[in-house]
Amino acid sequence: MALDLRRAQWRKSTFSGPEDNCVEVASNLSGIRAVRDSKNPTGPALVFSSSAWTMFLTGITDGTLDV
Incomplete structure (x- = not known):
């Protein structure tokens, strides 16, 4: 299933430097x-449900997800 990401507003972390070696996230799309x-x-882009993304961020923040 292909999703239309043309309206995606991409952003890099404020911790990223000026190089183009970063991951960008689009969070303006409903539910993903x-x-x-x-x-x-x-x-290509990886697409996650909003709830899966929240669980990922929570796990990174509280240390329960070891990456």
């Missing part, structure tokens, strides 16, 4: 979060 590589903005 999209993630892409800033070096390849026209390439």
